[in-house]
Amino acid sequence: MSYKVAIASNDGVNVNEHFGRAEKFLIYEIHEDETYELLETRKANASCVGDGNNGNQRNKVIKLIFDVQVVLVANVGPGAIDDLINNDIKPYATSFTIENALNELIKIDNG
Numbered sequence: 001m002s003y004k005v006a007i008a009s010n011d012g013v014n015v016n017e018h019f020g021r022a023e024k025f026l027i028y029e030i031h032e033d034e035t036y037e038l039l040e041t042r043k044a045n046a047s048c049v050g051d052g053n054n055g056n057q058r059n060k061v062i063k064l065i066f067d068v069q070v071v072l073v074a075n076v077g078p079g080a081i082d083d084l085i086n087n088d089i090k091p092y093a094t095s096f097t098i099e100n101a102l103n104e105l106i107k108i109d110n111g
Contacts, residue, residue: 002031004068019076020048
């Protein structure tokens, strides 16, 4: 079964953005044959602003990526983790390149 992954990246090469600071998410689809493709880029307003705890803005970001099953980020706070999981989105923190992160995710899912 194919599924979608949102990746927080500011350079399009590495998973290098904190969930709350991400201004865009690259949306990939992982196919049943273990290949993947970039579908689109979705622009977001950073949800970690001011005191760092803006639940309303975070909910807007989660709605932006509502159709993905996984989000790959450099870091993610505990409140965002809870909100993502409550919306059936699995958060993973990594510092890999996008290619390596997607390949590792495929291994985990098929492991």
